[in-house]
Amino acid sequence: MDFQDLDDYCIETTQSEPELLLELVEKTYSDMGYPNKLSGKTIGRTLKLLTRLKQPKRALEIGMFTGYSALSIAEGMPADGSLICCETNPRAIEFAQTFFDRSPHGHKITPIFGPALETIETLEGEFDLVFIDADKRNYLNYYEAVLPLVSSGGLIIIDNSIWQGRVLDPQENSDIAVNQLNRLIAQDNRVENVHLNVRDGLNLVVKH
Numbered sequence: 711m712d713f714q715d716l717d718d719y720c721i722e723t724t725q726s727e728p729e730l731l732l733e734l735v736e737k738t739y740s741d742m743g744y745p746n747k748l749s750g751k752t753i754g755r756t757l758k759l760l761t762r763l764k765q766p767k768r769a770l771e772i773g774m775f776t777g778y779s780a781l782s783i784a785e786g787m788p789a790d791g792s793l794i795c796c797e798t799n800p801r802a803i804e805f806a807q808t809f810f811d812r813s814p815h816g817h818k819i820t821p822i823f824g825p826a827l828e829t830i831e832t833l834e835g836e837f838d839l840v841f842i843d844a845d846k847r848n849y850l851n852y853y854e855a856v857l858p859l860v861s862s863g864g865l866i867i868i869d870n871s872i873w874q875g876r877v878l879d880p881q882e883n884s885d886i887a888v889n890q891l892n893r894l895i896a897q898d899n900r901v902e903n904v905h906l907n908v909r910d911g912l913n914l915v916v917k918h
């Protein structure tokens with residue numbers, strides 16, 4: 711059995727994202743460096759579906775890039791929902807805002823420029839949904855910083871949680887941090903979780 715073929719099959723049989731997101735992907739690939747930072751269809755549609763189920767009034771994204779995941783989350787949020795996005799790349803914020811301005815869900819999104827740990831210090835809870843997708847070496851720090859701000863029953867979604875398999879033999883700081891976070895969550899009695907081997911890994915965590 712070829713797992714790449716099965717991945718492709720699942721992508722093909724997942725409903726398409728809206729036209730605007732397809733355009734955002736195309737423009738990210740033509741205009742931005744490291745376009746593969748963008749999470750893509752499987753994660754985007756999963757975020758939209760989980761958000762639609764959760765109906766968060768307030769959500770937080772750590773690592774927005776060109777806004778693909780932010781718009782996917784916003785799509786699933788109620789009309790009066792608000793999503794704060796942390797991002798250090800001003801060009802990515804400017805790029806994303808041009809798409810937020812054209813989306814019926816863009817008004818829900820507020821990008822904040824600056825290192826996420828500094829931004830989080832200025833925020834008050836509660837958040838019903840948090841998506842962690844910034845620099846991997848800070849993953850454990852992001853988790854500990856946001857957990858007190860998450861509502862009871864709130865969902866934390868951690869992307870790239872298998873980090874291209876590097877968690878099995880951690881060498882670099884980023885490998886070590888992602889692995890430490892996964893191991894901590896598995897023993898953390900403040901939360902319950904399920905760690906999914908989807909794309910580059912998705913760790914789904916619900917706060918008690």
Ligand SMILES: C[S@@+](CC[C@H](N)C(=O)[O-])C[C@H]1O[C@@H](n2cnc3c(N)ncnc32)[C@H](O)[C@@H]1O
Nearest residue numbers: 747748749773775778779797798825826844845
């Ligand atoms: C993997 S990309 C995010 C992809 C995006 N969530 C998506 O699915 O399209 C990670 C982003 O985190 C940003 N970033 C890196 N370090 C950061 C930090 N300390 N605080 C906030 N954002 C950071 C990077 O500039 C980059 O745009």
